[in-house]
Amino acid sequence: MRTAYKCRAYPTPEQAAVLHRTFGCVRLVWNKTLAARHAAYHQRGERTSYRQTDATLTGWKKTTELAFLSEVSSVPLQQTLRHQHTAFVNFFAGRARHPRFKSRDGRQSAHYTRSAFRIKNGELYVAKTDGPLTVAWSWPNLDLNALNPTMVVIPRDTDGRWYATFAADTDSPIPADPAGHEIGVDLGVKDFAVTSDGDRIANPRHLDRRARNLARYQRRLARCRKGSANRRKARAKVARAHRKVRNARQDFLHKASTRLVRSADLITVEDLAVRNMVRNRRLARAISDCGWGEFRRQLEYKAERAGRTLVVVDRWYPSSKTCSTCGHLLVTLDLSTRAWTCPDCRIRHDRDHNAAKNILAAGRAVAGTEPGDACGADVRQQGPSLLQSAGKQETPRVIQGIPAR
DSSP, rough: OOOEEEEEEEOHHHHHHHHHHHHHHHHHHHHHHHHHHHHHHHHHHHOHHHHHHHHHHHHHHHHHHGGGGGSSSSHHHHHHHHHHHHHHHHHTSSSOOOOOOTTSSOEEEEEEEEGGGGTTTTEEEETSSSSSBEEEEEEOSSSSSTTSSEEEEEEEEESEEEEEEEEEEOOOOOOOOOOEEEEEEEEEEEEEEEEEEEEEEOOOOHHHTTTHHHHHHHHHHSSSSSTTTTHHHHHHHHHHHHHHHHHHHHHHHHHHHHHHHHOOOOOEEEEHHHHHHOOOOOTHHHHHHHHHHHHHHHHHHHHHHHHHHHHHHHTTTOOBBBOOOTBBBBBOOTOOEEEEETTTTEEEHHHHHHHHHHHHHHHHHHHHOOOTOOTTTTOSSSSSSSOOGGGSSSSSSTSSSSOOO
C-alpha cells in the first residue's frame, strides 16, 4: 500500500538557498517546456513526448543562458518533465484541466527519487545540500531508517513553512474488528452531517469564524505597493490565515471520518456534484468551506484500510423526498422545508434524518443484492459512471421508495 508521511522541515540558511535555486529551476523547466508544447501543438499540430522534452532539457544545460540548470540536482528537473507529461495525458483523456504555468508566488516543491536522497542514522540527506535536513518526525512507533521511502518531496508553502513528505510502499494494515453496525450519512450545510442513527455533526464553519481577520489582512495586502517588501510580508500574513483555516478544516474532517469508519461496517454516503453546486453564488463559499470532496476521499481510503464497505449512492436518488417508512415519493420538496409529513402514513420526518435513512437503505440494497436487480439500480458503488435509472426498467410504482425495514 502506498503511504505518505508529511512532517515539518527546518532547513539551514544554506540549505534553504539551495532549495530555492532548485525551485526556480523546476519552475523554469516547467514553464519553458509547457510553452514549447503549446507552440508545437498549435502551430504544427504535433504532440510532444517525454523523450523529446528530456532531450530538450539536455540541450538547455549545454547553452550559456541556461547552464545554471546543472548547478542543481537533475532529479527534480526530470520529475518535472514526468509530471507535465502525466498532466497532459490526463488532460487529453478528459480527467483534468489544461496544465498552467507556475508562478513564483505560489507553492513551490521539488521531488527527489532514491538516487537524489538518502536516510542515514534517522537523518535525511538531499542531493546538492550540505549536512542533514532537520525534520520533525511525528511517528514514534515507526523508525525512519526502516521506512525505505521511494520518493521525498520538499515543498515550501506561501506562508514560509517547509515540509518533507516521505512516500513509501508499506504492508496492508490489519482490518479492524467488526463493529456490527451500518450507517447512512447525509451531508449538508446547516449540519455538516446527519446520520441514520439521528446523530448530528455540527458544521464548524471554519472560514466564517476567521473571515474578519482574513478580510483585514487582505485589505492591508491590497494597499501595499506591488513588488515591495511590505507586500511580501502582507502576503505571508494572508497565507498564514488561510493555513489556519485549512488546518482546522483538515483536523475536523479527519476526526469525523475516523469516527464513522470505526463505528460502522457499512457506510453509505451520497454522490454530491460539488463542482456544480459551487456555481451557486449564494452558497459557493459555504459549500467550499464544508470540504465534502475531501471528506469523501478520506472515507474511501480509511474504509479500505479498515476493511469497511463504503457505498456511494447516485446523486439523482430522491433521498430527501422519499418517506423512509412507507416509500411515498413527494413530487416537490423545497430546500427551505426542513421537515414534512408523509401524506400516506402521516409520519413527521426531519428532512436530513429521513434522507440519511433512505441513503442507508439504498446502500444495503447495493451491498446485499445481485448486480442487475432493479431495486439497486438507482444507487452505485464507487466509480465515475452512472447506472441506468430504475424508472427505465420497471413501472414507476414499483420503485417509488425503499421498502420499510
